[in-house]
Amino acid sequence: xxxxxxxxxxxxxxxxxxxxxxxxxxxxxxxxxxxxxxxxxxxxxxxxxxxxxxxxxxxxxxxxxxxxxxxxxxxxxxxxxxxxxxxxxxxxxxxxxxxxxxxxxxxxxxxxxxxxxxxxxxxxxxxxxxxxxxxxxxxxxxxxx
Amino acid sequence: xxxxxxxxxxxxxxxxxxxxxxxxxxxxxxxxxxxxxxxxxxxxxxxxxxxxxxxxxxxxxxxxxxxxxxxxxxxxxxxxxxxxxxxxxxxxxxxxxxxxxxxxxxxxxxxxxxxxxxxxxxxxxxxxxxxxxxxxxxxxxxxxxxxxxxxxxxxxxxxxxxxxxxxxxxxxxxxxxxxxxxxxxxxxxxxxxxxxxxxxxxxxxxxxxxxxxxxxxxxxxxxxxxxxxxxxxxxxxxxxxxxxxxxxxxxxxxxxxxxxxxxxxxxxxxxxxxxxxxxxxxxxxxxxxxxxxxxxxxxxxxxxxxxxxxxxxxxxxxxxxxxxxxxxxxxxxxxxxxxxxxxxxxxxxxxxxxxxxxxxxxxxxxxxxxxxxxxxxxxxxxxxxxxxxxxxxxxxxxxxxxxxxxxxxxxxxxxxxxxxxxxxxxxxxxxxxxxxxxxxxxxxxxxxxxxxxxxxxxxxxxxxxxxxxxxxxxxxxxxxxxxxxxxxxxxxxxxxxxxxxxxxxxxxxxxxxxxx
Numbered sequence: 001x002x003x004x005x006x007x008x009x010x011x012x013x014x015x016x017x018x019x020x021x022x023x024x025x026x027x028x029x030x031x032x033x034x035x036x037x038x039x040x041x042x043x044x045x046x047x048x049x050x051x052x053x054x055x056x057x058x059x060x061x062x063x064x065x066x067x068x069x070x071x072x073x074x075x076x077x078x079x080x081x082x083x084x085x086x087x088x089x090x091x092x093x094x095x096x097x098x099x100x101x102x103x104x105x106x107x108x109x110x111x112x113x114x115x116x117x118x119x120x121x122x123x124x125x126x127x128x129x130x131x132x133x134x135x136x137x138x139x140x141x142x143x144x145x
Numbered sequence: 146x147x148x149x150x151x152x153x154x155x156x157x158x159x160x161x162x163x164x165x166x167x168x169x170x171x172x173x174x175x176x177x178x179x180x181x182x183x184x185x186x187x188x189x190x191x192x193x194x195x196x197x198x199x200x201x202x203x204x205x206x207x208x209x210x211x212x213x214x215x216x217x218x219x220x221x222x223x224x225x226x227x228x229x230x231x232x233x234x235x236x237x238x239x240x241x242x243x244x245x246x247x248x249x250x251x252x253x254x255x256x257x258x259x260x261x262x263x264x265x266x267x268x269x270x271x272x273x274x275x276x277x278x279x280x281x282x283x284x285x286x287x288x289x290x291x292x293x294x295x296x297x298x299x300x301x302x303x304x305x306x307x308x309x310x311x312x313x314x315x316x317x318x319x320x321x322x323x324x325x326x327x328x329x330x331x332x333x334x335x336x337x338x339x340x341x342x343x344x345x346x347x348x349x350x351x352x353x354x355x356x357x358x359x360x361x362x363x364x365x366x367x368x369x370x371x372x373x374x375x376x377x378x379x380x381x382x383x384x385x386x387x388x389x390x391x392x393x394x395x396x397x398x399x400x401x402x403x404x405x406x407x408x409x410x411x412x413x414x415x416x417x418x419x420x421x422x423x424x425x426x427x428x429x430x431x432x433x434x435x436x437x438x439x440x441x442x443x444x445x446x447x448x449x450x451x452x453x454x455x456x457x458x459x460x461x462x463x464x465x466x467x468x469x470x471x472x473x474x475x476x477x478x479x480x481x482x483x484x485x486x487x488x489x490x491x492x493x494x495x496x497x498x499x500x501x502x503x504x505x506x507x508x509x510x511x512x513x514x515x516x517x518x519x520x521x522x523x524x525x526x527x528x529x530x531x532x533x534x535x536x537x538x539x540x541x542x543x544x545x546x547x548x549x550x551x552x553x554x555x556x557x558x559x560x561x562x563x564x565x566x567x568x569x570x571x572x573x574x575x576x577x578x579x580x581x582x583x584x585x586x587x588x589x590x591x592x593x594x595x596x597x598x599x600x601x602x603x604x605x606x607x608x609x610x611x612x613x614x615x616x617x618x619x620x621x622x623x624x625x626x627x628x629x630x631x632x633x634x635x636x637x638x639x640x641x642x643x644x645x646x647x648x649x650x651x652x653x654x655x656x657x658x659x660x661x
Contacts, residue, residue: 040245042244042245044236044239044244044248044250044251045248045250045251046251047251047254047255047258047403047406048247048251048255049255049389049572049573049576050255050259050472050473050476050572050573050576050577051390051576053247053251053252053255053473053476053477054313054314054315054476054576055312055313056246056247056476056478057246057247057308057312057313057314057478058309058311058312058313059312060245060246060312061312062312063245064245091244092244092245093241093244093245
């Protein structure tokens with residue numbers, strides 16, 4: 001078994017399990033472990049109403065619990081069932097920036113990211129997560145359709 | 146079923162005053178004016194009464210003295226710590242692991258959306274037209290001093306907030322007055338002040354934070370589309386406010402929360418463009434402001450007149466010492482309550498020193514205030530009780546005329562800005578009033594719903610009727626909040642000082658970490 005760690009930029013979309021399955025397959029083949037990174041998009045400069053401010057701490061707890069329960073735990077269970085060692089990280093912030101940060105922190109050797117196929121105006125103007133990672137990643141990045 | 150019942154009840158409640166207002170507005174207005182005026186007149190007169198022989202309302206002096214005391218007591222914290230405030234609001238000291246929590250920027254932006262509004266547009270025009278350009282100097286000074294008041298109250302707001310098991314928080318003067326005063330050994334007095342503050346806060350929220358805003362929004366819309374019954378504006382506004390605060394339709398609030406800062410930037414940006422277009426007059430305008438501050442430049446009242454107007458309008462605009470902002474700021478997630486104090490002191494700076502000054506400069510530079518060419522002094526319109534103006538207008542109309550003289554389309558943008566500012570102020574005050582209400586009657590769905598429905602009803606009343614005494618009373622209630630709040634702040638300021646000294650020492654030693 002190698003000591004390589006692969007990052008899986010995991011959106012958790014149930015209709016796109018391809019990236020997780022492919023990363024598990026590659027990790028198994030190469031004897032690597034996985035670090036599943038799930039980012040909840042967040043900006044400290046987003047405007048909130050006074051009521052939202054007051055409820056934010058509680059909502060954050062709920063969002064984290066939900067992400068762990070609905071996204072992370074099933075994914076970790078799937079990796080474990082396949083015999084691939086895996087850990088998970090859930091964070092708030094800007095997706096590309098945080099995935100790159102986790103990549104550096106874990107000294108990962110590859111990133112696996114799904115292609116959502118989003119054609120939204122924001123993605124067209126600012127670029128998608130996939131494109132952002134492809135441009136900035138310091139390690140080989142696999143884009144899974 | 147429940148929603149349907151609430152809607153039916155609201156429809157009935159709205160329809161009654163609205164229909165009556167349309168049919169016999171003068172009769173109803175007059176009756177309510179008389180009734181409310183008789184009941185509240187002594188209170189209003191007490192709050193706004195001037196010192197004998199002057200026209201200086203003592204409540205304004207109360208706010209200015211407090212701001213001066215806090216400035217000296219905290220060793221000019223607003224000037225010394227300004228760069229640190231900027232570093233905090235830009236997240237330089239925010240732990241990345243706390244991402245997803247309320248940031249300093251978010252708390253500041255939300256509090257600002259509650260204060261930036263008519264005071265910055267209409268209030269400044271009133272100050273400059275009555276007190277002359279010199280009022281601007283005193284307004285800036287009052288804004289700079291008011292930064293220390295915000296620093297004090299917002300630190301306490303975070304320190305003594307209530308945190309509930311579901312993760313939500315409630316904070317503000319009612320909490321620090323009761324809990325903080327108890328710590329200082331004045332539990333009974335603290336509880337009394339907290340209740341008194343809550344009563345004034347609810348009244349202020351329904352009046353100045355609601356009826357006045359709805360009333361002015363209707364006036365703006367009428368100016369554009371022509372005169373029509375105010376209850377129509379009232380019902381539309383009430384429906385939108387209802388959708389946001391009761392229906393939980395966050396998209397409207399989120400759009401407003403995004404558009405309002407944009408309008409604020411647009412307003413300041415346009416003012417800067419107009420000032421740049423008249424760059425050769427900038428020196429002259431500042432000369433007028435400084436000379437007017439100490440001589441009055443022929444404006445009735447001279448130095449004192451300029452000073453009163455400047456101080457008064459700054460206090461009306463930035464609400465420093467009123468305690469309202471402490472409610473919004475208390476939601477921030479920080480281990481150090483004092484950091485929110487540092488961030489909040491930027492609020493009077495942005496509101497008064499930047500935005501109000503921009504308005505005043507545009508009014509002075511565009512020449513909408515009439516000057517006697519022979520004497521070089523402003524022409525005093527004794528009948529109107531202010532400087533003679535182009536088109537004989539004052540308030541929002543004067544600001545609009547000043548901007549319009551340089552950019553003809555801008556009055557329409559300004560009208561939209563006033564409406565949006567009014568709406569965002571209403572949303573903010575609905576929350577401030579709600580927190581005061583639940584402090585008195587307890588946290589719970591029923592208590593919250595009752596206040597929110599009441600708030601929506603007052604939107605219609607405010608837009609439909611011309612209730613001078615009611616609005617006077619609600620303004621007085623907002624300033625009465627300051628009376629209670631500042632009284633408590635004098636007792637609690639040693640706690641803030643201890644926090645500040647401890648924080649500054651740890652910042653110096655490197656114990657407080659900078660992340661970016």
